[in-house]
Amino acid sequence: xxxxxxxxxxxxxxxLFKLPSLEVRRRPQKEDxxxxxxxxxxxxxxxxxxxxxxxxxxxxxxxxxxxxxxxNG
Numbered sequence: 918x919x920x921x922x923x924x925x926x927x928x929x930x931x932x933l934f935k936l937p938s939l940e941v942r943r944r945p946q947k948e949d950x951x952x953x954x955x956x957x958x959x960x961x962x963x964x965x966x967x968x969x970x971x972x973x974x975x976x977x978x979x980x981x982x983x984x985x986x987x988x989n990g
Contacts, residue, residue, distance in 0.1 A: 918943070918951050918965055926951065926963060926975060953977065 918926075920943075927941045930953070940954045941963060950964045961979030 918948070918963075922965070923951055953979075 923941050923943060927939070930941065931937055931939050936955060938956045942952045942954060944950050944952050944962075949967075950962050952959060953961045953963055961977055964976045964978065966974045966976055
C-alpha cells in the first residue's frame, strides 16, 4: 500500500472506531497489505483488493482467540 493509502485508512479507521490510538502501519516486504495496531498491540491486517482497478476495496481481518474472550474479573 502506498503511504497515501495508509494515511487515508488511518484517518478513516480512527474516526470510525473513535480510537485515536489506532494506527495502520506498512508491512515489511508486503505491498498489498498493512498491519493495524491499537497502541502497541497488533489487532489485524488490512488487505488491498485491486482485482478490478476501477473498484478498489480494503478488507480488514482480525483474529479473536478464545482465551481473549475469557472473563478475567
